[in-house]
Amino acid sequence: MHSVTCQLSVSLDGFIAGPNQSLENPLGEGGMRLHEWAFSNASWRAQHGLDGGERNADSEVIEEATQGVGAYLMGRKMFGGGDGPWDENWTGWWGDEPPYHAPAFVLSRHPREPLRLQGTTFTFVNDGIHSALEQARAAAGDQDVAIAGGAKTVQQYLAAGLLDELHLHVVPVLLGSGERLLVDAGNPMLQPVQVVAAPTVTHLKYRVLH
């Protein structure tokens, strides 16, 4: 059966982005350190049309992360473009070729027409997390729905008991402050189902017991 999954890089002290996030630095100060393990990996690079990089235990984790994903779900902040009504010129952080190769649904208080880009269409959902998940499930068919972030969106789905799998890539850095992942996330029952010890990062996959 398809699952609602979420995989994120997180600092050992629990942040998925550093302090002082901005348009110029959406990952916040030090936030890039959470992603170096992926950016330097051959699998990630190949997925993004780049040569080179290392192959190690991270590679399979990276490959698995995009397999079987039939739709993505994300918060407004993850898609970017500020808090107010949409600027129609804003097409996400990623340029013309976003890294989502499946339909994507963006939670937003403000209406906007669907945005078709290469490999994906972003659909903007104004009527809450349940509606967004329903639409994403329908789009995903028998594949998984992946919650792409940010923290607040993951928290909402986790607290509502709608997340099935949480896959954390634990990076041994301390960011000290920033966007904290696991707050206001309720009291889920989590069961470790897979642990991968890569050279610099530890991948912990949990099933959420319902």
Place this chain on the structure above:
Amino acid sequence: MHSVTCQLSVSLDGFIAGPNQSLENPLGEGGMRLHEWAFSNASWRAQHGLDGGERNADSEVIEEATQGVGAYLMGRKMFGGGDGPWDENWTGWWGDEPPYHAPAFVLSRHPREPLRLQGTTFTFVNDGIHSALEQARAAAGDQDVAIAGGAKTVQQYLAAGLLDELHLHVVPVLLGSGERLLVDAGNPMLQPVQVVAAPTVTHLKYRVLH
């Protein structure tokens, strides 16, 4: 060479004790959930003179945690007895047979004569973390010094660059609030050196690079 080590059970959201810690409930609300994996294990039970319990991947971790420890270091809160001048009747949380089988040093602003109990002597150190570590090292000889907690003590040694090894037993529960381990701990360089995936807990050992 001997190391300065620390091993602690921590919730997935980063707490080593739950909210509302008190004399009656020093682990705080939900804090006991962080230790059930150990309390139900045959190795922990044998160390504490109890029968029964399971043997699994946790058992070796528990056995390793007490091997080679020549002295313990802890904060005042970990030893208990309030914040003010010592009540000489307070002999720690553990009764007559504390679980420390080596000399133990307690950071405290208030002077107190050494306290001899079965298997250990608690020495109270009033002149700071460096002095306490020096005394613990001298007592440990060529064995390790283990920082027993609490969070603030670990943070001080980590931030001062005096910790060599951090061993976290990551328990998949969210406590939501309480005593957070990794705050004000500086920006240490951590290298994963061992990962043990037990049925319910994941043990992550990091070396601190100096």
